[in-house]
Amino acid sequence: MTDDFQRYLRAKRTVDDRALDRRLVARLRDSLAGRVADGETVSVLELGAGIGTMVTRFIEWDVLPATAVHYTAVDLRQANVDAVSEQLRNWASGRPVTVDSANGRVTLSGAEREVTVEPVAADAVEYVETARADHDLLVAAALLDIVDNVPLSTFLDALDTGGLYYFPLTFDGATRFRPRHPQDSAVERAYHEHMDTKSGGNSRAGDSSLIELQQLPGVSVDAAGSDWVVTPNDDGYPADEAYFLEFILGTIERAVGERAETTETLQPWLRTRREQLETEQLVYSTHQLDILGRVGDPDAFE
Ligand SMILES: C[S@@+](CC[C@H](N)C(=O)[O-])C[C@H]1O[C@@H](n2cnc3c(N)ncnc32)[C@H](O)[C@@H]1O
8 A cells, every 4th residue: 555645634534533522513613603793704724734624524514604714724735735626526526515616726615605715835834924813713633743842822823803723633642552562662652752852743732732722811722632543343444544544553663763772672563563453453542632712802702
């Protein structure tokens, strides 16, 4: 199989769907509906949007208000941005949704709402530093653990007064594979150290983001766990989740393999994990947090 990041993001969808905390999703839906008057255009900015999975989820889960929505999907990787249009078209086919493209934007029109998606290739920080500060909703899913050393207030500056932020699936310091293996702790430690020291990330981003947001004046915060759990059932792994696991093992191999002192630990561990994946015995879980809140008008947070 190929090491294909866009396929990984597509395979991640079902894992994320199970993980996302539904209480916070409902609170986001209600807060957004309460903020936007009928006929107004809702402005959404998603940073690290990948191939645009969240916009289709928001439509399916009825999170966006029944009105016009402008959805800017920013991602650093051009290949992800290039994949957004096809991803949206594939999602729309077989649904009562029409798709129109113009000027690099894709408009999804259904019975209830019209969502115009504008994919943008840019660094999240550079984008928000020049973006208009008038967005109703800011989204960053599975991103804050990758872009450490950026004050969250920088991102929140893209919001209008009373605007909402939603930072789901923020990794929070636990990677677990089962059945147990004697090298689990050493591999997990080396993997998290790589995140913290080599890849510019933060293996405790869920916890540190929560604390940072709680300390910002005028910002309300709610949070819940959104752990990933991937486990085989009687028919093997659901959807494309075997590929999802294969990709995660490849990511760990690249990260931990950079450290010469862990090579001997890593290779027998990886062989065992790949055999367990092949024979549908491997179970994988991570700890993550979903964080939701409002800026500038915390008393109005439903
Ligand atoms: C783990 S993926 C999550 C993608 C998407 N949010 C999802 O959950 O399906 C992280 C994404 O952030 C993007 N990314 C990483 N660093 C970034 C940066 N500095 N600015 C914008 N995007 C970034 C990556 O290209 C990748 O698509």
